[in-house]
Amino acid sequence: MSAIDRLIVIAGPTAAGKSELALQLAEEVDGEIINADALQLYRGMNIGTAKIPVQERRGITHHQLDVLDVTEYATVAAYQRDARVAVENILDRCRTPILVGGSGLYLQSVIDDLKFPATDPAVRAALEIELGQLGPLTLHTRLAGVDPLAAAAIQPLNGRKVVRALEVITLTGRPFSASMPVRGKFRYRGIWFCVDRETADLDHRIELRVHQMIEQGLLEEVRGLARVGLREGVTAARALGYQQMLDVIDGRLELPQAMLDTMAGTRRYVRRQRSWFRRDERQIWLRADDPNLLAEVLTAARG
RNA sequence: GGCAGGUUGCCCGAGUGGCCAAAGGGAGCUGACUGUAAAUCAGCCGCGCAAGCUACGGGAGUUCGAAUCUCUCACCUGCCA
Numbered sequence: 001m002s003a004i005d006r007l008i009v010i011a012g013p014t015a016a017g018k019s020e021l022a023l024q025l026a027e028e029v030d031g032e033i034i035n036a037d038a039l040q041l042y043r044g045m046n047i048g049t050a051k052i053p054v055q056e057r058r059g060i061t062h063h064q065l066d067v068l069d070v071t072e073y074a075t076v077a078a079y080q081r082d083a084r085v086a087v088e089n090i091l092d093r094c095r096t097p098i099l100v101g102g103s104g105l106y107l108q109s110v111i112d113d114l115k116f117p118a119t120d121p122a123v124r125a126a127l128e129i130e131l132g133q134l135g136p137l138t139l140h141t142r143l144a145g146v147d148p149l150a151a152a153a154i155q156p157l158n159g160r161k162v163v164r165a166l167e168v169i170t171l172t173g174r175p176f177s178a179s180m181p182v183r184g185k186f187r188y189r190g191i192w193f194c195v196d197r198e199t200a201d202l203d204h205r206i207e208l209r210v211h212q213m214i215e216q217g218l219l220e221e222v223r224g225l226a227r228v229g230l231r232e233g234v235t236a237a238r239a240l241g242y243q244q245m246l247d248v249i250d251g252r253l254e255l256p257q258a259m260l261d262t263m264a265g266t267r268r269y270v271r272r273q274r275s276w277f278r279r280d281e282r283q284i285w286l287r288a289d290d291p292n293l294l295a296e297v298l299t300a301a302r303g
Numbered sequence: 304g305g306c307a308g309g310u311u312g313c314c315c316g317a318g319u320g321g322c323c324a325a326a327g328g329g330a331g332c333u334g335a336c337u338g339u340a341a342a343u344c345a346g347c348c349g350c351g352c353a354a355g356c357u358a359c360g361g362g363a364g365u366u367c368g369a370a371u372c373u374c375u376c377a378c379c380u381g382c383c384a
Binding site (some may be wrong): 038 | 329330331332333334335336337338340341342343344383384
């Protein structure tokens with residue numbers, strides 16, 4: 001039990017085995033875990049997000065878990081602020097911060113010096129109405145007029161990103177492209193691992209996991225959350241497994257099909273996660289089924 | 304037993320003589336990614352570097368040319384018995 005004076009990051013696709021590794025690691029290095037999973041931020045979203053139950057946390061302190069109501073809007077900026085506070089507090093206490101999760105942007109927001117320009121609900125809402133009325137192409141053309149660089153970087157049909165770019169421009173008066181990030185420099189002393197497995201293995205684990213979630217009562221969990229406003233949640237209602245269970249509850253889908261859809265959606269999510277992680281060369285890739293996994297992580301982290 | 308309809312690529316499904324390797328969707332693969340990120344969006348998607356090859360239930364025909372027409376076999380589906 002000796003703390004390591006640096007941030008340990010454990011990234012990797014869903015169902016690879018990040019949480020288990022993080023727990024083992026925390027026990028070895030006097031660590032505390034900071035969640036970097038966008039959906040585990042939500043209170044009550046437990047089964048479907050594969051959140052480690054309190055009684056299985058082996059006494060390890062976890063941060064950034066259960067901090068939002070299902071009706072609340074998740075934002076990277078808020079997460080970035082709070083997660084960094086957690087990291088710094090842990091370091092101040094001479095313990096080891098372990099950042100664990102699969103949400104690439106969230107992870108990145110803590111690790112790197114990203115600065116997120118402001119947001120404004122009114123501006124955003126107005127743009128979203130325009131998006132609905134005029135369509136993404138029209139807005140993209142407008143963006144090209146005021147910020148050609150941003151327009152070139154954003155696909156014309158990607159309404160969400162076009163809206164955000166226009167929002168930033170109206171709010172800051174500066175082009176969105178001016179705030180584009182420069183990645184690749186750690187904000188903290190840190191080491192970054194990415195845990196993965198063979199695709200066939202991972203896909204199989206996803207299949208098993210969805211069955212287990214159903215057995216553990218995912219449908220009931222979603223029913224309960226629906227009563228407290230899950231359907232109105234902009235972020236939470238879109239979570240894998242949750243959107244499908246809502247469809248079942250509302251009679252739009254049969255459970256077996258909903259399970260298959262959840263598995264397929266999760267598989268595709270994994271592919272997206274990997275494409276995010278692959279582009280950053282700072283990561284040390286590890287195989288979750290490596291028998292010496294923990295030892296290798298410890299060696300690298302202490303090195 | 305009679306009448307009618309159907310069988311299309313991994314799946315669903317359009318296509319009724321050339322413009323069809325075959326619309327569209329799903330799955331799959333690859334990628335983008337700065338305040339919704341488990342989101343949003345893009346490209347690829349029969350085989351082959353190519354010439355070309357193989358493909359629309361099986362077989363046989365008609366035709367310069369067939370997924371599309373004819374015959375036949377197999378299986379499936381409605382209506383009448």
